[in-house]
Amino acid sequence: MIYSTKNDFLLYYLSDRFLENIVMTTLASPEVNILDESAFSSTDLPDFTTAEYKDAYSRINAIVIEGEKEAYDNYISLGSLIPDSAAELKRLAVMEKKHMQGFTACGRNLGVTPDMPFAKKFFSRLHGNFQEAFTKGNLTTCLLIQAILIEAFAISAYNVYIRVADPFAKKITEGVVKDEYLHLNYGQEWLKANLDNCKDELIKANKENLPLIKSMLDEVAKDAETLQMDKEELMEEFMIAYQDSLVEMGLDNRQIARMALAAVI
Numbered sequence: 001m002i003y004s005t006k007n008d009f010l011l012y013y014l015s016d017r018f019l020e021n022i023v024m025t026t027l028a029s030p031e032v033n034i035l036d037e038s039a040f041s042s043t044d045l046p047d048f049t050t051a052e053y054k055d056a057y058s059r060i061n062a063i064v065i066e067g068e069k070e071a072y073d074n075y076i077s078l079g080s081l082i083p084d085s086a087a088e089l090k091r092l093a094v095m096e097k098k099h100m101q102g103f104t105a106c107g108r109n110l111g112v113t114p115d116m117p118f119a120k121k122f123f124s125r126l127h128g129n130f131q132e133a134f135t136k137g138n139l140t141t142c143l144l145i146q147a148i149l150i151e152a153f154a155i156s157a158y159n160v161y162i163r164v165a166d167p168f169a170k171k172i173t174e175g176v177v178k179d180e181y182l183h184l185n186y187g188q189e190w191l192k193a194n195l196d197n198c199k200d201e202l203i204k205a206n207k208e209n210l211p212l213i214k215s216m217l218d219e220v221a222k223d224a225e226t227l228q229m230d231k232e233e234l235m236e237e238f239m240i241a242y243q244d245s246l247v248e249m250g251l252d253n254r255q256i257a258r259m260a261l262a263a264v265i
Ligand code: PL3
Pocket: 060, 061, 063, 064, 067, 068, 071, 096, 099, 150, 151, 153, 154, 157, 158, 161, 173, 180, 183, 220, 224
């Protein structure tokens, strides 16, 4: 098959698999009328009041609160590395603080106490790598970690969560995810403008940090499942946001494929 768009083969793979899934589901369920939209909309939300749901939520909610808090700190740090953008980065940081408050309210609304020590540990390796890069003034690495990898992770998680969230959290998350695209876009545009000078560092930083995102996803998968968030769906959403931003930066298909493969080898 000849592809004429600039999307790389991973996207074709994902799209084909997506279509294949729909076909398989339809074949396996002859009673499903494919013209009936309700067959595809998720009407079966989880029971948000069970002890099992709340237990999983105490870790997931903490991860999100901690992630937003660290994102605030990271954008403030980035402001000191890019003084010309300090005001804009401060604005992004302030959005992160609002996200943190929003997700804190989501936990409170369900009567859940977030397990913050768990979340701190969850982020510790990535946080350590960001801190080390910041201390050395490695701006490209800092941007890749926060504005590309963490934001793509957040975008994937929030897009999937919106489909299965309680009505209060759904509304909050819908507002948050719009901001996360702006954050990803900031990093993407800086890296695009400086690609000739930062490509080697970008590839190296990706090799060291993309595997961390993959193991974080593995670690959270079981709790996410309790919230009816599917791991494959999370991975697909992540790859779409991640590879789209690499395409926009101006990397070619081979470079993108090599970078994405750092997650599995
Ligand atoms: C940057 O703006 C925010 C960074 C947060 C990263 C969150 C990753 C969360 C993965 C866990 C699965 C998510 C469930 C979402 C529930 C709100």
